[in-house]
Amino acid sequence: MFIHIGDDHVIQSKDVIGIIDYSLVTSSTINEEMLEELKENEQVVVSEEDVTKAVVITADKVYYSPLSVLTLKKRASMISTISRLEDYSENGDEE
Numbered sequence: 001m002f003i004h005i006g007d008d009h010v011i012q013s014k015d016v017i018g019i020i021d022y023s024l025v026t027s028s029t030i031n032e033e034m035l036e037e038l039k040e041n042e043q044v045v046v047s048e049e050d051v052t053k054a055v056v057i058t059a060d061k062v063y064y065s066p067l068s069v070l071t072l073k074k075r076a077s078m079i080s081t082i083s084r085l086e087d088y089s090e091n092g093d094e095e
Helices: 022-026 029-040 069-093
Strands: 002-006 009-012 016-021 054-058 062-065
Touching: 002 062, 002 069, 009 062, 016 022, 016 069, 022 029, 022 054, 054 069
Parallel strands: none
Antiparallel strands: 002 009, 016 054, 054 062
C-alpha cells in the first residue's frame, strides 16, 4: 500500500521506518547533524511548501512533509485497515 505524504510524494507504507514531529527533530543537535549530512548526500526531499510539520524516514530517503504526524498516522492506520479487509476478503473467496 501507499501513503501520500504531501507535495505529490507517495511512498510505500512498508518502506516507512519512522515519522517524527519536525519540532522535535530541530530541537536535537544530533538529529540536525544527521539531517545535514543526509542533505549533503542528496537523500533529503524538502517540502515545496514553506511549512514542514513532520519528517518521514525511509531506508533510502528522508522526506520533509507539510502534513502533521497525526494526519500521516491516520493515513497509515487507514491503509492498515484496508489491507486487513483485503486479506479477509481473500480468505473468504477460498471457501
